[in-house]
Amino acid sequence: MTGSGPQSTELQQLRRLVEERTADLQRVKAEYDNYRKQVRRDRMAVREIAVANVLRALLPVLDAVDRACAHEPLTPGLKDIADSLQDELGSLGVTSFGEVGDPFDPACHDALTYHVCDRDRLVCSTVLRSGYRLGEHLLRPATVEVTGPAPPRGTCAEATHPPVARR
Structure with missing residues (x-):
């Protein structure tokens, strides 16, 4: 077949x-x-x-x-x-942040003024407006005054910022 x-x-x-x-x-x-x-x-x-x-x-x-x-x-x-x-x-899920004494973090704080003092690190000395987060997302940074050590001599910070008052 x-x-x-x-x-x-x-x-x-x-x-x-x-x-x-x-x-x-x-x-x-x-x-x-x-x-x-x-x-x-x-x-x-x-x-x-x-x-x-x-x-x-x-x-x-x-x-x-x-x-x-x-x-x-x-x-x-x-x-x-x-x-x-x-x-x-x-x-x-909204939370507020920004307390006096918090370490200054430029990612979540807006610094309006800077005061020199004998501290060894930058801290928020006054909270002018609270910041808010939605979960991990920043809705608004906290507006703060910052207190901390004087910038080292000869740095860019010294050239771009006028002298600040000691507190």
Whole structure:
């Protein structure tokens, strides 16, 4: 029987075609899965940026409430508003930072003035405005006055900064 030869060749071609189509389908499925994961990551990034922008816009309101709470006598309604605002921001992951005595970190502090003293390192001597973070992301740096040792003679700092008063 000579008919088995062409059938065998046709069967092999069909098997090869099925294997190729299966491989193509697996590749497309993997690409689609990767696409879905990327879209999910992109959506999360856009959401985080949007939340950070809204929170950044609310920081002046928080500053105004904090300034109002600093004056006595504090009305119960204002205290409730301040507490509620702090609680809600905290539930979103917003934390404040910037305390007197904190080591100065230029990555998260804006220094407005520098005072020379006998300390061996730079510290925040006055906090003019609190800084805020959303998780690990900086929303706003703390604005501070810095106290620390005099810059070494002959450094770039001496050339670019006028002499400062000793405290």
